[in-house]
Structures are given as C-alpha cells and as structure tokens.
Amino acid sequence: MKYQAYSQISFKKTPYYLNMSETLRNEFDVLTKVLPFKINNYVAEHLINWENLxxxxxxxxxxPRKDMISAFDFKTLSGMIKDGASALEMDMVSNMVQQKIWPAVALDEDRIPKCNGDIIPGLYHTFPTNLYLFPAPAVKTCHAVCNYCFRWIHHTRGKFLPETSYSDPATPIAFLRDNPHIKDIFMTGADPLVMTTSQVKKFTDPLINVESLDVIRFITKSLTYWPFRFTTDKDADELLDYFRYLKTQGKHVAIMAHITHVNELQTDVVKEAIRRIQETGAVIRCQAPIVKNINDSAQDWTELWDTQVQLGMFPYHMFVEADTDPNGCFQIPLAKTVAVFQEARKKATSIARAVRGPTFMNNNMRVEILSIEEINNEKFFVLKCLQALDDKHEGKIRLYPFDPEITQIENLRSVFE
Ligand code: SF4
Structure with missing residues (x-):
C-alpha cells in the first residue's frame, strides 16, 4: 500500500467524508477549523468501520469531538460557515477558540538539561535513569493524529519546534557522558518512526558509543497507524536491519507501541509487521491511556492485552489520560479507571497480569494506583510511587482521600512528602 495522508481539506474529497451523515460532516467542517486532523489511507480503509459512526x-x-470546544463556539463557527464568512474572519475566530482550548502542558523547565546556563534543546530528563530525546524530524507529525494528543502544539505551531527539538545528532552526547547513570534513551516526537531510516540512523548512531546506555526505546504508534513502515516501505528492511545492528552493539531495542484498541491489531499487515520486528530481537511493549468512548470498559482492555500476548508482545502500562484538555472530554474518573483495570486484569491471561496500571505522572513522579481501600469507614486511593527524582520517594505507598469524581491527583510531591 502506498502511503496517502489526508488533511482536513483533502479528506473532504474522499468517499468516507461524502458518505458521512450531514450532522457528522458539519461537525467535521466546524471542528477542523480549530483542531488538527490527519488520517491516512490504511487507517481509513482498514481500521475504521464506517457503518458504525x-x-x-x-x-x-x-x-475531533464536538465537546472539545464550547457549545457557544461551535454555534458561532457553524454560523460563520453557513453565512460564508471570509477566510480572514474565519481565521480570527478560529484562533480565538484555539487559544481557549490550548493544551495545558506542564513542562518542568528544571528537567531540561543545561550547558553553561543555556538549555540543551530537545532533551528532557525525567527520572535519573531516563532521558527523552526529540529529534527535529520526529516532532513534526505522526502517521495519523489522535484527537486527545497535546502534541498537536508541535504539529501546528512551528515556533514551538526550535526550543523543543534538536537537529544536530551529537546534541545529547556530552550530557550523556556527564551523566553515566542514564541507562534508558526514549526516542520520541510526535513519532520517531515517521523519520526515514537514514534519519533514524543519523540520530541514533551517536548514542551507540555511549557505553552507559543500555536501552534504546522508540515510542511510536507507527506499528498500528502505518504497519507498512516495517513491511513493504522502501526502507523497511533497512530499519529492521538497523534494529539488529543495535542489538549487536549491546543495546536493548524496545518498541514502545502505543496501541489504544484491539481493532488496531486485526489486519494481516500489522501481524506481519509485529512478526518482522520480533525477528530482529527487538521487544515490543504496549501502552496506552484509558480514554472515554474509546477503551473505557474492562472488556476493551482484556481483549487488548490478550491479543497483545497472543501476538508475542508485552502489555506494559495502562495510563491515566493526561489532563491537558481543558474541557476534560477524554478523561474518566479515577475510581472508574481503577475498576476497569482491575476487572480487565482478572479476566486476562495470567501473562498479561504483569501489566502496570493505572499509572500517571506529574511533578516528575510516576505513580501507580494500586487499589481503593476502606479504612475506619473512610475510603482512600492507595498510591505507589514507581519512579521519582530522588530515592526517598521511590517505592513508597501513600493514601489519598477517595473522591468518586476526580480524574487526576495534582501535586504528587506533596502527597508523598
Ligand atoms: S501517535 Fe502519539 S504523538 Fe502522535 S498524535 Fe497520537 S498520541 Fe500524539
């Protein structure tokens, strides 16, 4: 299959759009004035059941979902489209609406490494052993765009790129040499596997000689959004050979596959892609957030984890959806999240029970919600700190007052102090 991406403009010429109901077409027209949209021919043809919209x-x-913007803004934009507003007027109002829903991304400036007082762009040092890398060609887009993703600011705002990505592949090396406790590199973006294989090599090669690095992780959704990346794309074989090569250099290669729903794992080509990656010795670990209206039932997760295990992959984390969307239209209450996780894990194959979750991170602390317990007639979330900036928090367990409606626990540092 030859890759064909559709933007909000080109998608409107496809039969998929033309066969959508008038209501859904109208929603699409209004919402894509404000929100990013990208789909490709594989996702449209093989992953969506258009009879089930x-x-x-x-x-x-x-x-994009209607509740991502306010009812008032939706009505205003819809009216402007009907009245044939000029492009200039439309842009003005769209920009205003976009500002209102700007994702609240909590970047901790202290986690951006510095050299002689200047930040080193494109690096993010979360926990002592982990370093996230944002190569410039990887931050611009994905093979399709998820509506809940806060990274759309990378995709849509060019000025954000220079500060948060790097173009010189040698950029992280001095910092890594000065910090030999860093063992895991997270190649990320948007999606590092939108890069060509020669770009992947260009940005990964300098890391090979850093002996303290054990693990190179590629955080990607390419496996299910464009599995041909690992099968018939012209540089697919070269990419797989490169994974083999990294293994020979003593690096563990981990494909951190973002897989949201079991429907992403049904096609022959995705199964072939998984098999080909596994043949290289790379390990596929699967993770995703729990998101309202997509995968918010126990059955969704049992099926997802069981299928991942059948295909030889490792269920790794169920994440609590981040609270970057000001209208909260993707989040579900933590109480329900815990119930879904526990129920799904009970019904899944025993091997899948190694999965971690529900986990979330803020203030540079990763926490797992172990359970909800009642003590002296009072209910609590039981939290375990999985990783933290300093040793004294890691492994600690704390109680947090139960609230059936909360979707996040803010300020984990104060909870664990
Ligand atoms: S694939 Fe990942 S980075 Fe890309 S839009 Fe989806 S969640 Fe965001």
Whole structure:
C-alpha cells in the first residue's frame, strides 16, 4: 500500500467524508477549523468501520469531538460557515477558540538539561535513569493524529519546534557522558518512526558509543497507524536491519507501541509487521491511556492485552489520560479507571497480569494506583510511587482521600512528602 495522508481539506474529497451523515460532516467542517486532523489511507480503509459512526473506537480516536470546544463556539463557527464568512474572519475566530482550548502542558523547565546556563534543546530528563530525546524530524507529525494528543502544539505551531527539538545528532552526547547513570534513551516526537531510516540512523548512531546506555526505546504508534513502515516501505528492511545492528552493539531495542484498541491489531499487515520486528530481537511493549468512548470498559482492555500476548508482545502500562484538555472530554474518573483495570486484569491471561496500571505522572513522579481501600469507614486511593527524582520517594505507598469524581491527583510531591 502506498502511503496517502489526508488533511482536513483533502479528506473532504474522499468517499468516507461524502458518505458521512450531514450532522457528522458539519461537525467535521466546524471542528477542523480549530483542531488538527490527519488520517491516512490504511487507517481509513482498514481500521475504521464506517457503518458504525460515530461509535467506532478508531473514529472516536482520530476525529475531533464536538465537546472539545464550547457549545457557544461551535454555534458561532457553524454560523460563520453557513453565512460564508471570509477566510480572514474565519481565521480570527478560529484562533480565538484555539487559544481557549490550548493544551495545558506542564513542562518542568528544571528537567531540561543545561550547558553553561543555556538549555540543551530537545532533551528532557525525567527520572535519573531516563532521558527523552526529540529529534527535529520526529516532532513534526505522526502517521495519523489522535484527537486527545497535546502534541498537536508541535504539529501546528512551528515556533514551538526550535526550543523543543534538536537537529544536530551529537546534541545529547556530552550530557550523556556527564551523566553515566542514564541507562534508558526514549526516542520520541510526535513519532520517531515517521523519520526515514537514514534519519533514524543519523540520530541514533551517536548514542551507540555511549557505553552507559543500555536501552534504546522508540515510542511510536507507527506499528498500528502505518504497519507498512516495517513491511513493504522502501526502507523497511533497512530499519529492521538497523534494529539488529543495535542489538549487536549491546543495546536493548524496545518498541514502545502505543496501541489504544484491539481493532488496531486485526489486519494481516500489522501481524506481519509485529512478526518482522520480533525477528530482529527487538521487544515490543504496549501502552496506552484509558480514554472515554474509546477503551473505557474492562472488556476493551482484556481483549487488548490478550491479543497483545497472543501476538508475542508485552502489555506494559495502562495510563491515566493526561489532563491537558481543558474541557476534560477524554478523561474518566479515577475510581472508574481503577475498576476497569482491575476487572480487565482478572479476566486476562495470567501473562498479561504483569501489566502496570493505572499509572500517571506529574511533578516528575510516576505513580501507580494500586487499589481503593476502606479504612475506619473512610475510603482512600492507595498510591505507589514507581519512579521519582530522588530515592526517598521511590517505592513508597501513600493514601489519598477517595473522591468518586476526580480524574487526576495534582501535586504528587506533596502527597508523598
Ligand atoms: S501517535 Fe502519539 S504523538 Fe502522535 S498524535 Fe497520537 S498520541 Fe500524539
């Protein structure tokens, strides 16, 4: 299959759009004035059941949702489209609406490494052993765009790129040499596997000689959004050979596959892609957030984990959806998240029970919600700190007062002090 991406403009010429109901077409027209949209021919042809709109989970994952903007803004934009507002007027109002829903991304400036007082762009040092890398060609886009993703600011705002990515592949090396406790590199972006294989090599090669590095992780959704990246793309074989090469250099290669719903794992080509990656010795670990209307039932997760295990992959983390969306239309209450996780794990194959979750991170602390317990007639979330900036928090367990409605626990540092 030859890759064909559709933007909000080109998608409107496809039969998929033309066969959508008038209501859904109108929603699409209004919402894509404000929100990013990108889909490709594989996702459209093989992952979405167009007879099942709007409930289809992959449709829910990719298409902007009406409740992402206020009812007032939706009505205003809809009216302007009907009245034939000029492009200039439309842009003005769209920008205003976009500002209102700007994702609240909590970047901790202290986690951006510095050299002689200047930040080193494109590096993010979360926990002592982990360093995230943002190579410039990887931050611009993905093979399709998830509607809940806060990284759309990278995709849509060019001025954000220079500060948060790097173009010289040698950029992280001095910092890594000065910090030999860093063992895990997270190649990320948007999606590092939108890069060509020669770009992947260019940005990864300098890391090979850093002996303290044990693990190179690629955080990607390419496996299910464009599995041909690992099968028939012209540089697919070269990419797989490169994974083999990294192994010979003593590095563990981990494909951190972002897989949201079991429907992403049904096609022959995705199974072939998984098999080909596994043949290289790379290990595929699977993770995703739990998101309203996509994967918010126990059955969704049991099926997802069981299928991952059948295909030889490792269920790794169920994440609590981040609270970057000001209207909260993707988050579900933590109480329900815990119930879904526990129920799903009970029904899944025993091997899948090594999965961690529900986990979330803020203030540079990663926490797992172990359970909800009642003590002296009072209910609590039981939290375990999985990773933290300093040793004294890691492994600690704390109680947090139960609230059936909360979707996040803010300020974990104060909880664990
Ligand atoms: S694939 Fe990942 S980075 Fe890309 S839009 Fe989806 S969540 Fe965001």
């Amino acid at each position: 709007p409930d289809d989970p992959i449709y829910q994952l990719i298409f």
